[in-house]
Every structure is written in structure tokens, then in C-alpha cells.
Amino acid sequence: MKKVLSLVLAIFMVSVLLVGCGKSDTAKTADSKNADAGTKKRIAIIVKGTENVFYQSVKAGADVAAKETGVEYYFTGSSAGETDINGQVSLVENAISQKVSGIIIAASDAKALVPITEKAIAAGIPVVVIDSGLQTDKYTSFLTTDNVAAASAAGESLAKMLNGKGKVAIVNFVAGAQGAIEREKGFKDAMAKYPDIQVLQTQYYNNDKQKALSLTQDILTANPDLDAIFACNEPGTVGVGRALKEKNNKKVIEIGFDSSDDIIPLIKEGYLKGTIVQMPYNMGYLGVKAMVDKLNGKEVVKNQDTGFTLVTTENMESPESQKALYPLGKK
Incomplete structure (x- = not known):
């Protein structure tokens, strides 16, 4: 009888241990899931x-x-x-x-x-x-x-439109912004190849479309012989384009940077001759x-170039330009 009781007791103790281990594993699994949920990136x-x-x-x-x-x-x-x-x-x-x-x-x-x-x-x-x-x-x-390369491409395109000679203004967004510095450099690097192109001192509009518009008006008044303007981002491109549109001025060539719902009509209407579209x-x-x-x-990879497309009045209907102009699809 004692042997039987001992055997039953042993079986009972093993069962308790197995159940306990099962609960422990389940708890660990739950804790692990909770930890994963709490540390989701x-x-x-x-x-x-x-x-x-x-x-x-x-x-x-x-x-x-x-x-x-x-x-x-x-x-x-x-x-x-x-x-x-x-x-x-x-x-x-x-x-x-x-x-x-x-x-x-x-x-x-x-x-x-x-x-x-x-x-x-x-x-x-x-x-x-x-x-x-x-x-x-x-x-x-x-x-x-690659802002330097993109702005240089804009400059080369403009130089061809000007036949290598003329007076050009640069309007930039924020002094000190790395993109602003690089775009100005790239554009000036391209202009430096053409000794008959005069580049005026850069002026800033602090990312304000209305300020870019009034700044353009002042530049046009002070330089009646101006041939072109390079605007370094979206607010500037829009502001310059609107200033030219107000005067119905398609003689002065604008080359811009960026794209938006405000920029696309300016290209279609011919007040903006070309713009660098980023990705x-x-x-x-x-x-x-x-x-x-x-x-x-x-x-x-430490540095990655995300690409750009130069969209002009001539190529804006091409598949590449359309994809660049409407990255979210046409509405």
C-alpha cells in the first residue's frame, strides 16, 4: 500500500510541475509579445x-x-x-x-x-x-x-535659350540653407562658362511668394535690360512667374526650381520656360x-542622389515630365 501511495504521489508531483512549466512558457510568450509591441520601431x-x-x-x-x-x-x-x-x-x-x-x-x-x-x-x-x-x-x-548638378543643368539650359549672352538675376530663398547655397553655386558654375552672361547679385525672398513677386518687380524696374531670372525654389518660382504674368512679360526668361499646382500653369502659359523638378x-x-x-x-549608403527632371515648355507633355510633375497622380 505504501508503495502504491508513493507512486500516486510521485505522479501527482510530476503533473503539477508540468502544468507549472506550461504556464511559465505561456506567460513568457505573452510577455515576449507585449515587449515586442512596446518596442515597435x-x-x-x-x-x-x-x-x-x-x-x-x-x-x-x-x-x-x-x-x-x-x-x-x-x-x-x-x-x-x-x-x-x-x-x-x-x-x-x-x-x-x-x-x-x-x-x-x-x-x-x-x-x-x-x-x-x-x-x-x-x-x-x-x-x-x-x-x-x-x-x-x-x-x-x-x-x-544633387542640387549643384540640378542647378547647373538649369543654367546650361538657360544659357542655350540666351544664346550665351545677356543679363541674369538670381533670386534665392533663405540665406544659410544648404540647398540654397548649393543651387546658387551650381547655377553660377554654369554661368561662369559664358563670359558674355552677366549675373547680378543674389537677392532673397525668405520663402515668401509675395515677397518674391515684389522683389521681381523691383529687379525689373532697376534693370530694364534684364534677360532672365533664376528662382531657386517653389515660392520664388511662383512669385517671379506671377510678376512676369502681371506685366504679360514673356520676354524675360524664367528658369525655376521645384513643381507645384501653382507652377504648372506658369509653364503651360509660357511665363516659366523651365523648372527643375525633384523627386x-x-x-x-x-x-x-x-x-x-x-x-x-x-x-x-552615406549619400544617395534621389534624382531630378528638367521640365520645359517643350517637353512638359512627355511621360517622364508628366510623372515628375504629378508624383501623386493627376487629380
Whole structure:
């Protein structure tokens, strides 16, 4: 009898242990799932402004890449616009406080955003830079249009339209922005090849379309023999084009940079003879991909050219130009 009781007791103890182990494994699995859910990668995408078509195209690319890679992200920019450098610094500070997995940024200023960006990197948050550069090499990857090459292409196109001679004005967006610096350089490099082209001193419109318009009016008044104007981004391209349209002036050639719903009609009407169209969708898509690769320990290319298309009044109906002009599709 004692042997039987001992055997029953032993079987009971083994059963208890097995049940206990089963509960432990189940609990571990649940805890693991909860931990995975709590540590899902979350990226902050901080741009110069969330409403314009350019950055909406960045977001469209990011949406696709986020779905493909299974990451979450939030998309933000200063409500005061591209010139609100302090506002963008605060957005990066907030991202650091939230302990995001990574930051993708289109910097409003090449120098002013460096300290806060390096603070994020020092905190273990990798940073991918898109669109506008930063004067640091501590970022994971920089994805942008080759601004120097693109602006040089615009300059070469203009030089042909001018037959290699004339007086040209440059209107630029924000002094100190890396993109502004590079576009001016590329354009001037092209102009330097043509000794009979005179380039006037650059003037700035601080990313304001109305200021670009009034600035153009002043330039035209001061230079009645002006032959052409190069505008370095969307607000400037629109402002210059509207100033020419107000005077029904198709004699002065405008070459611009960027595309939008305001720019396309100016090309069709002939007030804007050509514009460099960037590929913002690629910036968003490839930016998220680069960040996820970094977070997964994969090697990431340090600098990536996202491409551009020179759209002119002559080629704007081509498939390549149409795709560049309408990255989100025609409405």
C-alpha cells in the first residue's frame, strides 16, 4: 500500500510541475509579445512644412516604405514654415524626449540644426537627412537631389535659350540653407562658362511668394535690360512667374526650381520656360528604407542622389515630365 501511495504521489508531483512549466512558457510568450509591441520601431519625420505638395510627396513615399517594413512614423513640421528654425529645433527636441527609434529630417538651416541633431545622435537615435543638408557628417545617410548638378543643368539650359549672352538675376530663398547655397553655386558654375552672361547679385525672398513677386518687380524696374531670372525654389518660382504674368512679360526668361499646382500653369502659359523638378517621393521612400536598415544593423549608403527632371515648355507633355510633375497622380 505504501508503495502504491508513493507512486500516486510521485505522479501527482510530476503533473503539477508540468502544468507549472506550461504556464511559465505561456506567460513568457505573452510577455515576449507585449515587449515586442512596446518596442515597435517608431520614426519621427520632421520637415520644413507639411502642407505643400513637395513634402506631401515625401510623405507618400514614406507611407509605402513604412508599410513594407512594418515601422510606425509620425510626420511633422513647424506651423510657421521653413524660416522657423527654432520651431524645428523644438520638434527635434520633442522627438528626443519621446525616445523615438530614429529621426528623418529636412533641415531648415544647415548650421542651426547641427547641435540638436548631434544631440539626438549622441542619445543613440540615428538621423537620416533628406532634401536639405546639414554641416555635420554624423548622420546615417543623406538623401537629396544633387542640387549643384540640378542647378547647373538649369543654367546650361538657360544659357542655350540666351544664346550665351545677356543679363541674369538670381533670386534665392533663405540665406544659410544648404540647398540654397548649393543651387546658387551650381547655377553660377554654369554661368561662369559664358563670359558674355552677366549675373547680378543674389537677392532673397525668405520663402515668401509675395515677397518674391515684389522683389521681381523691383529687379525689373532697376534693370530694364534684364534677360532672365533664376528662382531657386517653389515660392520664388511662383512669385517671379506671377510678376512676369502681371506685366504679360514673356520676354524675360524664367528658369525655376521645384513643381507645384501653382507652377504648372506658369509653364503651360509660357511665363516659366523651365523648372527643375525633384523627386520627393524617392526621398520619403528611400529615407524610411535607409532608417530601417540602420535600425536592423545593415550597412547604409552615406549619400544617395534621389534624382531630378528638367521640365520645359517643350517637353512638359512627355511621360517622364508628366510623372515628375504629378508624383501623386493627376487629380
